[in-house]
Amino acid sequence: MTSLSPARKQYLEFKKQFPDAILMYQVGDFFETFDEDAYTTARELQIVRTTRSYSKGKERVPLAGIPKHALDNYIGKLIQRGYKVVICEQTSELQKGQDVVERAVTRILTAGTLSEPNLLPARQNNYLVAIAPGRTQTGLASVDVSTGEFQVTWFTPDELPVALDAELQRLAPVECLLVEGSNAEDYQFPSKSMTVTHCPAYFYQQEAAQTRLCRQFGVQSLTAYGCANEPQAIAAAGAIIAYVEKMNSALLSLLTALNSYSTKHFMILDAHTQRNLELLQGTRSGSLQGSLLGVLDRTITPMGARQLRRTITQPLLDLTELNGRLECIEELYESPAIRNRFTMSLQELGDLERVSGRIRQGTAVRNEVLGLRDYLAELPTLRDLLQSCESELLLAIADELDPCPQVSELIQRSLLHPDEELDEGDNGRLIRPGYHAELDELFNSIRDSRRWMISLEARERQRTGIKALKVGFNKVFGYYIEVSNANLKLVPDDYMRKQTLVNAERYITPELKEHEARILSAVENIEELERSIYADVLRQIAAFYPQLMTTAHAVARIDVLLSLAEVAAHQGYVRPMLEQGHRLDIVGGRHPVVEYTLDGDMFIPNDTHMEAADGERILLLTGPNMAGKSTYLRQVALISLLAQLGSFVPARKAQIGLVDRIFTRVGAEDDIASGKSTFMVEMEETATIINHATSHSLIILDEIGRGTSTYDGLAIARAVVEHLHNEVKARTLFATHYHELAALATELSHLRVYTVAISEDEADGIVFLHRVVPGCAERSFGVHVARLAGMPGSIVQRAETVLAQLETSQPGGGASYSLSHDTLQVARIAEADAVYKPAHSQSAAFSSVYWQSEAARRMAEAVEKNGREPSLDEIDVQAITPLDALNLLSLLQQKKKNISHI
Numbered sequence: 001m002t003s004l005s006p007a008r009k010q011y012l013e014f015k016k017q018f019p020d021a022i023l024m025y026q027v028g029d030f031f032e033t034f035d036e037d038a039y040t041t042a043r044e045l046q047i048v049r050t051t052r053s054y055s056k057g058k059e060r061v062p063l064a065g066i067p068k069h070a071l072d073n074y075i076g077k078l079i080q081r082g083y084k085v086v087i088c089e090q091t092s093e094l095q096k097g098q099d100v101v102e103r104a105v106t107r108i109l110t111a112g113t114l115s116e117p118n119l120l121p122a123r124q125n126n127y128l129v130a131i132a133p134g135r136t137q138t139g140l141a142s143v144d145v146s147t148g149e150f151q152v153t154w155f156t157p158d159e160l161p162v163a164l165d166a167e168l169q170r171l172a173p174v175e176c177l178l179v180e181g182s183n184a185e186d187y188q189f190p191s192k193s194m195t196v197t198h199c200p201a202y203f204y205q206q207e208a209a210q211t212r213l214c215r216q217f218g219v220q221s222l223t224a225y226g227c228a229n230e231p232q233a234i235a236a237a238g239a240i241i242a243y244v245e246k247m248n249s250a251l252l253s254l255l256t257a258l259n260s261y262s263t264k265h266f267m268i269l270d271a272h273t274q275r276n277l278e279l280l281q282g283t284r285s286g287s288l289q290g291s292l293l294g295v296l297d298r299t300i301t302p303m304g305a306r307q308l309r310r311t312i313t314q315p316l317l318d319l320t321e322l323n324g325r326l327e328c329i330e331e332l333y334e335s336p337a338i339r340n341r342f343t344m345s346l347q348e349l350g351d352l353e354r355v356s357g358r359i360r361q362g363t364a365v366r367n368e369v370l371g372l373r374d375y376l377a378e379l380p381t382l383r384d385l386l387q388s389c390e391s392e393l394l395l396a397i398a399d400e401l402d403p404c405p406q407v408s409e410l411i412q413r414s415l416l417h418p419d420e421e422l423d424e425g426d427n428g429r430l431i432r433p434g435y436h437a438e439l440d441e442l443f444n445s446i447r448d449s450r451r452w453m454i455s456l457e458a459r460e461r462q463r464t465g466i467k468a469l470k471v472g473f474n475k476v477f478g479y480y481i482e483v484s485n486a487n488l489k490l491v492p493d494d495y496m497r498k499q500t501l502v503n504a505e506r507y508i509t510p511e512l513k514e515h516e517a518r519i520l521s522a523v524e525n526i527e528e529l530e531r532s533i534y535a536d537v538l539r540q541i542a543a544f545y546p547q548l549m550t551t552a553h554a555v556a557r558i559d560v561l562l563s564l565a566e567v568a569a570h571q572g573y574v575r576p577m578l579e580q581g582h583r584l585d586i587v588g589g590r591h592p593v594v595e596y597t598l599d600g601d602m603f604i605p606n607d608t609h610m611e612a613a614d615g616e617r618i619l620l621l622t623g624p625n626m627a628g629k630s631t632y633l634r635q636v637a638l639i640s641l642l643a644q645l646g647s648f649v650p651a652r653k654a655q656i657g658l659v660d661r662i663f664t665r666v667g668a669e670d671d672i673a674s675g676k677s678t679f680m681v682e683m684e685e686t687a688t689i690i691n692h693a694t695s696h697s698l699i700i701l702d703e704i705g706r707g708t709s710t711y712d713g714l715a716i717a718r719a720v721v722e723h724l725h726n727e728v729k730a731r732t733l734f735a736t737h738y739h740e741l742a743a744l745a746t747e748l749s750h751l752r753v754y755t756v757a758i759s760e761d762e763a764d765g766i767v768f769l770h771r772v773v774p775g776c777a778e779r780s781f782g783v784h785v786a787r788l789a790g791m792p793g794s795i796v797q798r799a800e801t802v803l804a805q806l807e808t809s810q811p812g813g814g815a816s817y818s819l820s821h822d823t824l825q826v827a828r829i830a831e832a833d834a835v836y837k838p839a840h841s842q843s844a845a846f847s848s849v850y851w852q853s854e855a856a857r858r859m860a861e862a863v864e865k866n867g868r869e870p871s872l873d874e875i876d877v878q879a880i881t882p883l884d885a886l887n888l889l890s891l892l893q894q895k896k897k898n899i900s901h902i
Contacts, residue, residue, distance in 0.1 A: 006099035008061070014088050014105065021084040024075070026103065030065040031087070038064040044081055045074055075109060076119045082195045085109045111195045112175030113247045115146045115254075115361065117354060123305035125149065129168070130177040130243070131187065132204050132235035138164060139232030141240050142171050147306075147353045148254035148360075148549060150240075153261050154233040161188065162270050162688060163263055169271035170313040172280070177239050179204050188271055199239055206231045209238020216241055216255060226260035233260065250361050256546060267315035267644055268661045272685055276664040276700075277637055278593065279312055292638060295596045296647070298566045300346040303353040303552055304559025311560055315644035317658060322578055325561070325646025328391040330575055332565035333648065339569070341385055342562050346555070348378040353552035360542045362535060366415060366430060369541070372548075373411040379403040379551065386558070393561075400554035402547045414537045430530045439529050446522040449515040453479065456512065466490050479516045480506040564647045571596070573648035576639075581657040582695065584610040584640070584731050588652030591635035592642065595650060604628075604770040605652070608636050610731050616752045618725050621735040622742065622777040623756030628770040629735040630666060632756070633700045636733055637662050640698055659698045659731075663689040666702035679707030686720060690728065699724065699732040706737070711886075714738045725751055742776035856884035860891055 004012075007027075011034060015023050022040060024031040033041040042049035042064040051060040066074045075085050087107040094101045109119075112128025120126050125144045132139040138160060141152040155163050165188040175195040178184060184196045202208060213222060213234065222228040227237070237258055244251050275283065282290025288297065293312055299305045316322050332339055352375050358364040359372065379401050386398035416432040431439055457471040460481060470482045477499055483491055484504045495507035508516075567573065571592070588605040595603040610616045623629050639649045643656045665685045686704060693699055704720055705713030717738050724732050725748045742753045755777040759767040783799045859875060875888065 010100050010103065014086075014103070017105075018084075018086045018108075021086045021108070022078060023086045023088060024066070024071070026068070026087075026089045027065075028090075029068045031068060031071055032063050032065045034061050034063050038062040040083070041066075041078070044078060044083070047074075072116060072118050079109055079111050079114065079119070080193070082111070082193060108247045110175055110197065110247060112143075112173065112197075113145055113244060113251060115248075115251060115354075115357065115363070117146075117351070117358070120146055120354075122302040122351065123299075124309055125171075125306050127171045127173040128175045128177070128240065128243075129171060129173040130199075130236040130239040131164075132179070132232040132239065133182070134232040134235075137230065137232040139230065139234070139236035140164060140167060141233070141236035142173065143240050143244070143255065145244060145251045145254060146357055147303075148256060148357055148545075149259075150237070150255045150257065151259045151261060152227055152230075152233045152237045153263060154227075154230050155263075159263075162692060163268060166268055166270040166274070167263060169274045170269070177203070177243055179239075190271065197243070199243060203239040203242040204235040206235050206238075209235050209241075212238045212241045213258065216252060217257065222258070225258040227258070230260070250363070253360050253542070254357050254545075256549075265317065267317060267641075267659060269313060269315070269641075270661075270663070270688070273637075273662055273664045274313065276666045277634060277641070277662075279641075280309060290593060290597065292593060292641075295571075295592050296563060296567055298563040299559045300343065300562075301349050301555060301559050302351040303556040304346070304563065306353075307553075307556035308560045308563060311645055315641055316646060317644070317660065319578060319580060319658065322644060322646045322658075324391075324393045326575055326578075326648075328393040328561050329565045329568065329646065329648060331389055331391045331394070332562060333568050333575075336569070338385070338389070339562060339565060342382075342558065345378060345382045345385060346559055346562070349375050349382075349555060352548065352555060356545060356548040356552060359538050360545045362538050362542075364538060366418070366534075369411055369415060369538070370417060372541075373408050376403050376405075376408045382555070382558070394558075397554050397557055400550055402551050404544050404547055404551070407541050407544050407548075410537065410540055414533070431533050436529075436533050439526065439533065442522050442526050442529065446519050449519050452515055453519070456481075464490055464492055477506070478508075478520065479512055480508055481512065482506050564645070568648035571650060573642075573650050574653060576643040576649045576651075576654040576656050578643060579655070579657050582611055582731065583655055583657045584608060584636070584698070585653075585655040586636065586639055586649075586651050587654070589635055589639050589654070590650040591631050592638055592650045594631055594635075606632055606635070606770075606772040608772075615750070617729060617750030618721060618732045618734060618748070618752070620721070620741060620744070620751055620753045621733060621755070621772065622737070622739055622753065623735075624758055624766070624768065624777060625737075625782050627756035627758060627768045629756055630702055631770075632772055633666070633702055633733050633735055634664075637664060637698060637700050658696070660694055660696040661692070662698045662700070663693055664700040664702075665689060665704065666700065677707070682707050683716075690720070690723060693724075693728050693730045695729045697728075697730040699728075699730050701732065701734045703736060704734070714740060717741060718744065721751070722748065739776055856880040856888060859888060863891060 011023075011025050014025065015034075015037075022033060022037045024033060026032075032038075038049050039062060041047065045064075045066075047064055047066070049062055049064045051062050053060050071087075075087075078085050085108075086105055087109070088103050089106045090101050091104050092102040110128075112126070114120055114126060126146055127142045127144055129140060129142045132141075136157070138155045138157075139152065140154065141150075143150045153167065168188065169190045172190050173194060174191075175197060176184075176187075176189065177197050177199050179201055180198045181201075182198070189196075210222065213225075214220060217225075222234065227233045241252070241255070244255070269277075269279070274280070278291045280291055280293050281287055282294070284290060288294035293309065296312065297305060297308055299308050316325075332342070350371055352372070355364060355368050355372050355375075358368060380403050383398050383401045383403070386394050386401070389395065414432060414435045416429050429443070433440055433443070453471065457469065460471070461467055461469050466483055466487045468484055468487060471479070472482055473479045480498050481495065482501075482504050483495075483506075488505060491505075491507065494509055496509065497505060498508045499506040586608040589608055590603050590605050608619070610619060621629050621632065639651060639654060640656055640659050641662060642649045643654065644659065665682065682704070686701070689699055689701075701720070705715075705717040707713070708716075717736060718741060721734060721741060721744060724730060724734075729750075745751055745753045753774070753776050754772050755775045757769040757771045757773050759769055783796060783803055786799065787796050875885075880888070
């Protein structure tokens with residue numbers, strides 16, 4: 001039977017406490033992982049895995065180690081991959097008589113509980129969320145422990161799942177807490193790599209959660225936080241408190257308040273709309289490139305960048321608040337000099353928000369605290385700039401800036417900058433001389449010994465005649481005098497050998513030993529006292545945490561407003577006129593992202609004129625592929641969105657009635673994991689729009705019905721248009737290749753038909769003009785686009801042949817927009833294929849039709865086999881579908897005319 005070593009026993013005891021985490025166990029200058037953790041760590045980090053024996057038997061344990069200096073870098077990679085990491089550090093040196101050094105768990109790290117700046121993205125929040133479902137309500141709480149932002153909201157059953165999915169998309173959490181037994185697949189998380197953590201049910205128990213929250217904030221009820229009567233909101237927020245306390249209780253000090261909010265106070269942007277409009281990241285790049293954020297982000301501070309992300313995903317609905325933002329941006333827009341002064345001031349500020357949080361935790365290092373002092377010193381200048389402005393919003397923000405002179409004075413008085421020059425013997429001090437009398441006495445007690453040490457080398461060289469003699473120090477052997485082997489004959493008698501090296505000997509003298517003992521004893525006391533004093537300084541600064549956070553939030557708002565003004569000035573945006581009505585009047589509108597990526601090339605602007613109440617309510621947009629229909633649709637949506645951020649917009653003029661929601665249904669995607677086809681996803685998204693849109697919404701629909709057959713798709717598209725026109729009455733832009741829908745303009749009074757213009761001639765071929773004009777496109781030029789895409793010539797030529805045959809078969813040889821004519825398309829394509837493959841019979845073309853009813857199938861089969869025309873009496877109209885009836889009529893027409901080809 002093997003006997004485990006003391007270190008191995010100690011490790012297994014710690015591991016038993018954290019079976020679901022990777023345990024990083026400090027062994028000297030390395031952090032080791034063992035057993036299964038070693039396999040995981042080696043695989044994920046691509047490092048070497050070895051084995052070592054930790055018992056008297058033959059068992060060898062797998063291990064993989066990380067150097068102490070590189071720990072944070074490797075931890076970050078593990079956490080990004082969804083692992084929980086526990087840090088177990090040595091807390092003492094091995095003392096005489098001890099079998100193993102003392103160790104303790106110092107950190108438990110998960111994706112949502114990180115506060116270390118080198119493990120976090122500087123310009124975006126790091127949210128941990130908790131979901132608490134219930135019969136009458138679902139609560140959602142979120143926290144960023146690095147900034148102390150703690151929020152909660154709730155949803156009624158009729159708001160689910162759309163509003164919850166939209167909020168999850170907006171927050172983009174890195175970790176989500178769910179109650180044990182729940183299924184993560186019930187929720188639409190925006191990231192596949194997000195960590196899902198299942199927590200015990202008592203975390204969510206309402207009474208316990210309420211008690212936990214009241215204790216955290218030092219109150220008797222949650223009335224002041226706006227959620228006292230929202231049980232599931234309390235459950236979600238309480239679960240976060242319980243989880244953070246379990247992971248790292250020091251983080252709780254950052255959570256000083258709970259902000260309750262309703263998503264109804266903002267324009268709701270569902271998850272599909274946020275992705276389709278590419279608000280925070282480009283669909284193709286997966287980064288800022290190609291996104292609205294990439295265009296608008298000219299922020300200077302990290303906290304301003306984080307605030308801009310929140311601003312983009314929470315457009316306002318309050319007209320007064322919007323006009324306040326617009327007035328502020330207009331003032332900054334019109335004065336480049338003021339913008340430059342603000343820019344220079346903000347460049348002196350760092351991440352005041354996260355630095356304040358680390359000070360509150362007691363984990364901030366000296367340079368961070370000194371940086372806070374420098375940031376505070378810049379605030380009076382920034383406040384003076386704001387007070388010189390006229391905008392009410394900027395003046396209000398000025399009142400929120402607090403330079404906290406007491407904090408600056410304390411830091412200046414207590415901490416020493418590492419670059420400041422001091423008397424010999426004081427180098428390396430953390431606490432400034434004069435701040436703490438006992439510490440000064442300790443330094444004074446060893447100052448003479450340190451000066452003696454500094455001069456020792458020169459004295460001993462002169463006394464012994466050994467010019468290469470050195471005086472040194474290391475943590476293992478202390479101070480020593482080193483003499484090379486070549487000079488050993490000159491070593492004095494009072495030198496005592498301390499260590500033998502390959503090429504030298506190290507010595508000590510009685511006098512050196514005395515000064516060493518005095519210095520080392522004092523240094524140990526100094527280090528302990530400095531740590532205590534520094535912790536006390538952090539505690540004193542932390543008392544100003546609320547003021548510091550209010551100031552940080554004010555700076556972030558200034559940064560966002562300045563960024564929007566800079567973009568407006570550089571991109572030529574204008575101030576929109578906002579109102580409560582249904583108007584959507586844009587002159588010379590441009591797509592902000594496409595225009596930005598053109599990098600100086602001209603973007604063709606387009607107008608949009610809609611009035612949902614009395615005028616144009618639905619804009620039906622036809623046109624060729626690649627002509628810019630989708631760009632135009634997104635352009636209108638983004639201009640409306642920008643206006644409700646309180647931003648200037650890319651247009652010559654814009655008058656916009658406030659939009660309560662923007663809906664988009666664009667692109668084609670499936671959901672294989674859920675067994676949903678592209679068409680099913682399209683129909684689900686369209687159904688969501690129909691069921692949730694109001695007359696104040698803006699709806700963007702691109703190619704509804706394209707995921708199924710021509711018949712079904714056209715029928716669905718027409719029905720959707722009619723419903724939006726007659727029932728929903730929302731402002732709608734509907735792009736389609738179903739040109740037959742243009743005929744609806746004669747039936748629907750608030751529908752107007754537009755197309756994207758092209759120029760077509762023999763010399764230049766097809767030129768896309770990217771201009772939206774009244775009228776309808778005659779065809780989609782899909783074959784032309786296929787040629788541009790590099791499709792093989794044989795395929796393009798075959799497509800042109802089939803297309804020509806289909807077009808010449810139409811009555812009058814031109815385009816037809818009647819619904820009845822479109823029902824012949826599938827049959828004609830099949831017959832065209834019969835011309836291309838003469839070996840196939842004419843009847844084979846019709847037999848390929850999918851018959852929805854058995855009666856119609858038998859009738860068609862009889863016609864094909866017998867070649868006779870059935871009388872109308874033989875057709876049971878009650879037993880066949882409308883689509884089968886149209887197909888039978890087409891079949892009978894072809895037999896009657898005896899057409900052998902089209």
